Amino acid sequence: MSTEKITDNVQFAYWVPNVSGGLVTSTIDQRTSWDFEYNKRLAQTAERNGFDYALSQVRYMASYGAEYQHESTSFSLALLLATERLKVIAAVHPGLWQPAVLAKFGATADHLSNGRFAVNVVSGWFSGEFRALGEPWLEHDERYRRSAEFLEVLRKIWTEDHVDFGGDFYRIRDFTLKPKPLNTPQRPNPELFQGGNSTAARSNGGRYADWYFSNGKDFDGVTEQLDDLRAVARAHDREVRFGLNAFIIARDTEREARDTLREIVEKANTEAVEGFRDSVKQAGKSTSDGKGMWADSSFEDLVQYNDGFRSQLIGTPEQVAERIVAYKKLGVDLILGGFLHFQEEIEYFGAKVLPLVRELEASSTSASVS
Template sequence: MSELKFAYWIPNKSSGLLLSKIPQRTDWTFQGNKRYMQTAEKVGFEYALFPARYFNAIGEEQLEPITLASALASVTEKITLITAVHPGLHHPAIIAKMVANLDHITEGRAAINIVSGWYKQEFTGFGEPWLDHDERYRRSEEFIEVLKQLWTEERTTYKGDFYRINEAPLKPKPKRKPPIFQGGNSKAAKEMAARVSDWYFMNGNTLEGFQSQIEEVKALAAKEGREVKFAANGFVIVRDTEEEALQVLRDIIDNADEQAVKSFQEKVKQAQGMWSNSKKEDLIQYNDGFKTGLVGTAEQVAERIIELKQIGIDLVLTGFLHYEEELQVFGEKVIPLVRKLEKQVNVLS
């Protein structure tokens, strides 16, 4: 069994990863993210995910993902850069070209995360049509099909409901076909992952919940003659004792930005979004990251990660309160413990 991979959320937004007023030692600027990525490479992270947001819940500032990834590409050597893209706000041929360029800059370290969209204002605010939930996933699937053709075929002709491409070239091709990630909890999202995506991102969940999703998507992919890899999101709080870690979690929840959480909750319900049934304390970390249970001592978190691997998860996507120190702590304390436990599990199996 191959080693579990580790990724982290790029903190490219001035409010960090939390809808909470708790102080965060996290720098969202280019210089801050340069430090974090170079640290992440040194301590064992293989992937970094660049989120995209254009209309923000509490007026925070955010750096655009592809341009930020391109800048960070020049100061890194190993880490794979996953940039989020919204079909409907971008044309797939232009994104195919941009990501192919990024793949050349990084010598084969570019990847893409297709975000079908849940935030209506990001589309209507830019004068773009707001599609029904399943139609957004249909558009995303066509978007991915166009990407793949442009990356692999000499000339692309595509006649879809959302995109039309006529004998379009793309040169240079990527060094290797960039991996395609996507998320979503709905039936439409799972079916799309089974047909066209390489990786299926799952938001925070219980072990049983993750296992159910994995089994469902695996079965759907098998019908298509395909295999999909699985990634799980989890917000990490590692402290010297379990009680210290749990207290930090309580502090985050007790200091929730109630107005921002309520606004976010209303928006996802309006869009039939993946967090429509999430509780308030989960929405504070708006990818349900607390549910995954990566809270405790380094040993407890490492053991939990092994449990995730044992149910079929291939990559753990992490987020932190204080990036200034916690990204490095995770790499130096948790990842080595995971590697040690992986070897023990492999010997026993």
């Protein structure tokens, strides 16, 4: 098995703004809010406009323009209960969660939402957060070794009885979870996402996760990541889907879209971006091979703190749709979108961009069959 062409249609997710400051570190006006009522309406809007997933961010203390933050798992559950179809992914940090405790929460959330709860395992870059909470800070590859055990334990507890696990970070003795999540042939247990860019992240994604989340990348960057991910997945007889981060600026004209990007960067909160860059550069460069997240990010890239501008989903609806389908042809299964003005831009995307994506996908399929 391989990761090639697992889905017929590219799927869409959006970043849940459960953290203050929006999705760009800039003083530009962002018509968004981190409060629950706004986010409840936004989740319902996204669901109506063709989005499949939402990803709740995780922060425990203020950092680099994000002064306030709601906890990701509880916030995700609230959004699940306010929607009917949308799947909500909660980002979690190994080291701050015990996997069996999260497995218990996840099983309950899965029952309450009729099988729509998912987890994104992020290994952590913010050392100050761990230290403030009295938790040991591990170097990059050790954090990903811990994440690998975390993913393995979650899967075992959700699918097996009398679980025993003896690792370097977690030890489980004869543990049985009841009730288990809602298992179906289409979805055997809550979906597991592995975030990252590094070789260690790709290994974890290929071996243990259902999905691999990448920071923003151009076509060459996506191809390089996919080649590695596919090699790992094939070696373990697995299939792994690929999600790509992108900051989406779709406007009626290309000039308007490019002017918006230019204004975002011109109004960047320089102090916050530089502080973020200092923290994450250390995280990226601490990998054994220098391929970590943000290892080669520029100042402009980091104004959107997951390199979302690099994916270049910026332009008219036609231009954005064409580039999305080009990514799909490379093997991208899901676009994780951030927006400047979430509510109205998700509506615009659903009305103007998504129909074009589906038309292009259909025409591409017809051409390949004929």
